[in-house]
Amino acid sequence: MARNWAGTYEYTAPRIIVATSLDDVRRVLAGRGRVRALGTRHSFTDLPDTTGTLVDVTGMPPDFALDESAGTVTVAAGTRYGVLAHWLEEHGWALGNMGSLPHINVGGATATGTHGSGDANQVLSASVRAFRYVGADAEVHDVRRGDPDFDALVVGLGAYGVVVAVTLDVQRSFRVRQDIYTGVTWDAVLGDYDALTGAGYSVSVFSRWDTDTAGYVWVKTRLDADDDPVPDVLLDAVRATGGESPLGVEDNVTELAGVPGPWMLRLPHFRLDAEPSFGDEIQSEYFVDRALAVDALNAVRALGDDIRPHLIWTELRTAAADELWLSPAYRRDVVIIHFTWLNHPDEVAALVARIEAALEPFGARPHWGKRHGFDRIAIERVHPRLADARAVFERLDPAGRFSNAHLERLGVREPR
Incomplete structure (x- = not known):
């Protein structure tokens, strides 16, 4: 049976058709029944699944x-x-x-x-x-x-x-370098979060929710020149001079240790020519108003002892606001709290429920393609344009051909 890339979700659709042209897609839609698009299978839920036909669009030529x-x-x-x-x-x-x-x-x-x-x-x-x-x-x-x-x-x-x-x-085109800073403490992170996330073009904190130490800071610096200086100290963290990855999988990450390179070989964490991440994993992720970041992170920290036995890594990131109705950053700058879990489905489900309860006062929005426990009421609470978006989807697809159980459960489509 077909599974997602990590092997932790199995698709139930009775048919998967690989489209190699626009005409292939149109032929599927000229028939009957429900249809969903399938890409590189990076969702961790039944979001792309259907009781009808999955159309795999990854076989179509890029046509740049x-x-x-x-x-x-x-x-x-x-x-x-x-x-x-x-x-x-x-x-x-x-x-x-x-x-x-x-x-x-x-x-x-x-x-x-x-x-x-x-x-x-x-x-x-x-x-x-x-x-x-x-x-x-x-x-x-x-x-x-x-x-x-x-x-x-x-x-x-x-x-x-x-x-x-x-x-x-x-x-x-532009150039980027990547540097890892080690030993940053929670006191430093929460004491000056703006200085931390503003330290580069792109900044991530990799954490296992230890009591005092937040973890590693991964800074991607956009360069005007390859010899642009970077600081040796960031808050109370020290820049590592070696190329070790905080992810512990040095054979599949993009080059570290401050080596300048083209943007497409530095902005991603993982290399295109290698298997990404860890595999056999479950992922969850939540977007919280940046203004509430410190309180939200402290709420999750309180669960750290229970989270650690089932966690590979948490990654903390940021993103700027936009105007897209169902974007997790709709009209608010966000801090993004990501969890890469071991494949412990029962334990992860229980932890996800507790994390969501801890983050509820902060209006956390889940990543649409990752494991979460939200229902229609919870999604409506955090996505103010959900009803408006649903009305557009219903108008464009009144018979619900592109609906599925997942979308109906979340109120993105009306039940049928």
Whole structure:
């Protein structure tokens, strides 16, 4: 049976069709029954699943199209970010940010509000300038930034059609270095969180919720010149001179130790030519208003002793606000609290419930594609435009062909 990339979710759809062209997608939609798009299978839930047909769009050719005057690139939705990034670098262009895994596909990542890191960097979805999808009528539809439904549809969870191409904002190529700082304490992190997250173009804290020590700080510095200086001390952490990874998997991470390199080989944590992360894992993630970051982190710290036995790593990141209705950063700068769990499903489910209870006073929004326990009431509480987005999806797909149990459980689509 087909599973997600980590092997921790098994798809129940009776049919998976690999599309290699737009006509393949249209043929599926010309038939009957429910349909969902399937990408690089990085969801940890039944979000992409269906009782009908899964259309795997990763077999469609990238069809790169760079418009230098507009500052955009158009690419097939099933294309991996890392593949797009290498093509852009060859042509002297770059994406503003990337997720930690370059293996994720453009359509799936933008449809779920997936992100990189950086105080001034928005989630990946915010770079979408336009997109093309096949609707329930089997016709091709184009949507552009500024169109009436655009802000509802970009983070659209596949709820209204199969996205086949995406146009993204791009900029001129740039260079980045990565440095690891060790020994940062919670007192320092919580005492000056702005100084910590503002220390680079992209900053992550890797933690196991130890009592005193927060963990490692992974700083990605955007360079004007390869010999730009970086500090040896960050708060009470010291810059490591070796290339050891805080993730403990040095054979699959991008180059560390301050070695300058092109953006697409530094902004992701993991290398495109290697297996990402740890595998056999479960992931959860929550987005909290940055203004509430310290209190939210302290609430999770109180659970640290119970979290550690089932945790591989927590990663703390930031993202800037946007205007996309179902974005986890909709109209608020956020701190992002990520958990990579051991494959302990029962224990993780219990911990997720406790973490969500601890974060409820702070209006935490879950990552759409990762394990969480939210229902329709809880999602409506933290996503103020949910009803508006649902109305758009219902109008575009009145028969619910792109709906599924997951979307109906969360109130993204109406029950059928």
